[in-house]
Amino acid sequence: xxxxxxxxxxxxxxxxxxxxxxxxxxxxxxxxxxxxxxxxxxxxxxxxxxxxxxxxxxxxxxxxxxxxxxxxxxxxxxxxxxxxxxxxxxxxxxxxxxxxxxxxxxxxxxxxxxxxxxxxxxxxxxxxxxxxxxxxxxxxxxxxxxxxxxxxxxxxxxxxxxxxxxxxxxxxxxxxxxxxxxxxxxxxxxxxxxxxxxxxxxxxxxxxxxxxxxxxxxxxxxxxxxxxxxxxxxxxxxxxxxxxxxx
Amino acid sequence: xxxxxxxxxxxxxxxxxxxxxxxxxxxxxxxxxxxxxxxxxxxxxxxxxxxxxxxxxxxxxxxxxxxxxxxxxxxxxxxxxxxxxxxxxxxxxxxxxxxxxxxxxxxxxxxxxxxxxxxxxxxxxxxxxxxxxxxxxxxxxxxxxxxxxxxxxxxxxxxxxxxxxxxxxxxxxxxxxxxxxxxxxxxxxxxxxxxxxxxxxxxxxxxxxxxxxxxxxxxxxxxx
Numbered sequence: 001x002x003x004x005x006x007x008x009x010x011x012x013x014x015x016x017x018x019x020x021x022x023x024x025x026x027x028x029x030x031x032x033x034x035x036x037x038x039x040x041x042x043x044x045x046x047x048x049x050x051x052x053x054x055x056x057x058x059x060x061x062x063x064x065x066x067x068x069x070x071x072x073x074x075x076x077x078x079x080x081x082x083x084x085x086x087x088x089x090x091x092x093x094x095x096x097x098x099x100x101x102x103x104x105x106x107x108x109x110x111x112x113x114x115x116x117x118x119x120x121x122x123x124x125x126x127x128x129x130x131x132x133x134x135x136x137x138x139x140x141x142x143x144x145x146x147x148x149x150x151x152x153x154x155x156x157x158x159x160x161x162x163x164x165x166x167x168x169x170x171x172x173x174x175x176x177x178x179x180x181x182x183x184x185x186x187x188x189x190x191x192x193x194x195x196x197x198x199x200x201x202x203x204x205x206x207x208x209x210x211x212x213x214x215x216x217x218x219x220x221x222x223x224x225x226x227x228x229x230x231x232x233x234x235x236x237x238x239x240x241x242x243x244x245x246x247x
Numbered sequence: 248x249x250x251x252x253x254x255x256x257x258x259x260x261x262x263x264x265x266x267x268x269x270x271x272x273x274x275x276x277x278x279x280x281x282x283x284x285x286x287x288x289x290x291x292x293x294x295x296x297x298x299x300x301x302x303x304x305x306x307x308x309x310x311x312x313x314x315x316x317x318x319x320x321x322x323x324x325x326x327x328x329x330x331x332x333x334x335x336x337x338x339x340x341x342x343x344x345x346x347x348x349x350x351x352x353x354x355x356x357x358x359x360x361x362x363x364x365x366x367x368x369x370x371x372x373x374x375x376x377x378x379x380x381x382x383x384x385x386x387x388x389x390x391x392x393x394x395x396x397x398x399x400x401x402x403x404x405x406x407x408x409x410x411x412x413x414x415x416x417x418x419x420x421x422x423x424x425x426x427x428x429x430x431x432x433x434x435x436x437x438x439x440x441x442x443x444x445x446x447x448x449x450x451x452x453x454x455x456x457x458x459x460x461x462x463x464x465x466x467x468x469x470x471x
Contacts, residue, residue, distance in 0.1 A: 133417035153468035154400045
């Protein structure tokens with residue numbers, strides 16, 4: 001396992017894994033979408049608009065899982081100062097922002113026919129919006145600090161401070177009386193939805209997780225290459241300077 | 248020795264805040280402008296103003312506190328005294344805490360004193376005026392401490408001021424929620440006053456306990 005902490009070994013591993021992961025993502029999403037549109041039944045109250053769930057719930061899970069992965073990477077940055085952890089952190093922030101935005105937009109589209117409004121300021125929606133803003137702030141921080149190692153440490157501190165929001169999102173539907181419904185899959189006493197709907201949801205969630213994994217690995221690979229390019233161009237500038245000085 | 252170093256730092260910070268461009272008095276003026284602009288935006292309906300008065304005062308206090316905070320470490324980073332503080336024997340966490348306390352006294356305390364007067368112009372009731380002062384007293388330490396993390400993260404960056412607000416404002420949501428609910432609970436309502444005010448005190452205490460470590464780590468990370 002430690003062998004792959006070396007960026008070169010990691011690049012080799014990523015090059016081998018990415019095609020398989022991409023294929024698995026495509027397969028899972030195709031099966032999941034087929035189940036969504038042709039197998040999973042319409043809800044007796046909500047009609048066909050219940051199908052938004054198969055997009056909304058996985059993206060909501062991923063928006064939080066991405067933050068947890070980013071937090072682990074932030075610990076790696078703070079404790080070991082490992083460049084791979086820096087790259088994993090940096091790669092996760094825009095992905096997390098994208099999944100959170102997907103969650104907010106799909107939830108809004110689902111809310112209009114069901115609740116009669118695009119948006120309510122209840123605890124679940126507000127805390128997810130705060131998560132989105134934290135992701136955007138992190139992307140802004142990464143772009144403002146030029147030195148990559150310094151940017152990584154600053155982003156890691158902000159990530160660790162912002163992690164208080166994750167339990168608030170998870171438990172907001174239990175702590176406050178929200179319009180958003182409470183958890184119906186991971187709960188005491190087993191899932192409250194059944195049969196083909198549950199299977200479709202789980203396959204879509206797996207597909208989204210593989211999608212995230214694929215994109216995250218690709219983004220980490222790009223970040224490692226970007227850092228190497230930066231180093232090479234700095235070295236080249238130094239060499240040029242030295243050549244001019246001697247000439 | 249450490250005591251005298253910290254108290255020297257404390258008085259230095261207060262004197263800097265009082266001097267021209269220090270931002271202490273500017274914060275209050277900014278607060279005054281924000282509050283007095285709102286009635287122009289929403290119209291001079293006194294019933295409406297007295298209902299949303301606590302929210303206006305809290306938003307204005309939030310912005311006035313945070314926008315003044317970007318100078319907390321920036322001027323020290325510019326003139327090099329931050330490097331001296333970093334290499335000093337005094338723990339950096341205590342340095343951060345002392346700077347925050349001085350900053351709070353110089354900028355937030357005047358806001359709290361001024362808030363009942365401004366509340367009068369918004370036609371707020373006497374109980375509500377007391378509520379807004381108490382809720383600001385309980386909540387602004389959390390704002391200052393959270394802002395210190397942002398100020399430390401963005402110290403020495405070009406265009407750090409706006410970035411700092413973007414980083415920290417989302418994290419201040421709980422303080423704003425309980426601050427406004429305490430201020431409105433003071434003038435009647437279903438929630439008893441002591442519940443939001445105790446939560447607000449808890450948020451401030453947690454921020455005072457935790458934020459100095461995060462801000463100190465951020466300051467150290469600048470050139471480690």
